[in-house]
Amino acid sequence: xxxxxxxxxxxxxxxxxxxxxxLRLQNDQRYPWLVLVPEAVDEHGQTVTEVHxxxxxxxxxxxxxxxxxxxxxxxxxxxxxxxxxxxxxxxxQLHWHIVARNENDITWPGxxxxxxxxxxxxxxxxxxxxxxLLESLSQKGFKPSGN
Amino acid sequence: xxxxxxxxxxxxxxxxxxxxxxLRLQNDQRYPWLVLVPEAVDEHGQTVTEVHxxxxxxxxxxxxxxxxxxxxxxxxxxxxxxxxxxxxxxxxQLHWHIVARNENDITWPGxxxxxxxxxxxxxxxxxxxxxxLLESLSQKGFKPSGN
Numbered sequence: 180x181x182x183x184x185x186x187x188x189x190x191x192x193x194x195x196x197x198x199x200x201x202l203r204l205q206n207d208q209r210y211p212w213l214v215l216v217p218e219a220v221d222e223h224g225q226t227v228t229e230v231h232x233x234x235x236x237x238x239x240x241x242x243x244x245x246x247x248x249x250x251x252x253x254x255x256x257x258x259x260x261x262x263x264x265x266x267x268x269x270x271x272q273l274h275w276h277i278v279a280r281n282e283n284d285i286t287w288p289g290x291x292x293x294x295x296x297x298x299x300x301x302x303x304x305x306x307x308x309x310x311x312l313l314e315s316l317s318q319k320g321f322k323p324s325g326n
Numbered sequence: 327x328x329x330x331x332x333x334x335x336x337x338x339x340x341x342x343x344x345x346x347x348x349l350r351l352q353n354d355q356r357y358p359w360l361v362l363v364p365e366a367v368d369e370h371g372q373t374v375t376e377v378h379x380x381x382x383x384x385x386x387x388x389x390x391x392x393x394x395x396x397x398x399x400x401x402x403x404x405x406x407x408x409x410x411x412x413x414x415x416x417x418x419q420l421h422w423h424i425v426a427r428n429e430n431d432i433t434w435p436g437x438x439x440x441x442x443x444x445x446x447x448x449x450x451x452x453x454x455x456x457x458x459l460l461e462s463l464s465q466k467g468f469k470p471s472g473n
Contacts (some may be wrong), residue, residue: 265409294436
């Protein structure tokens, strides 16, 4: 059975459940940084770690959700570039980063991972971002659902 | 018309052309590091920069090629984890990194991008890796083709 990794749970906030993935916001206001976590397990009930170990159907669905989320994140933030990655060198459970990058962010043009410390979101700013994201996702046919 | 970015051309070696993408080896023997470059342009003939700007068909094909290449790279290298990313903060042309990571590589568990300088491949080691990769890809139905 799928069980969310405790570090992902600690470091990010559930925004909504999409058909395959939990859509989560990394609690770090240095970047608008979303994480998709497919609620998928392998044939032994173990967590999946590699994208290529997803079933063909789940991989297609991850791509579909990733593209919708990336498009919405770019539109809502007006960022210069979306960064997408599955690293998983520390937290093995398959998770897919979708990050809005700008030329004035603190690690531009380098990658964001492993640099400095997270700055938890200011509640008001977070709320504004989340409302805009979920509204735009809803317009693309992804209706928000609860935890 | 698709035209390969000159920096991608300088820093990597064409291994084969897959149905959508050029499969290239980054010329840096610190990591077995492959790059997929979709030979795709948008409706204005301009290079595509974001995954979500690919047509649905091309995005699916990128995923298919990525999964095949990632699986083969993991098998051939015996690596611990595959890292996948589209960053594109410096080189805008859409390119998709697929990297074999190990606990003893120099930046583990951090990301590889923007750290230190590339060490060009020793020709013999490169040849061995490339032959193994192309053979395994061929077994998965991707026949090598020329430049």
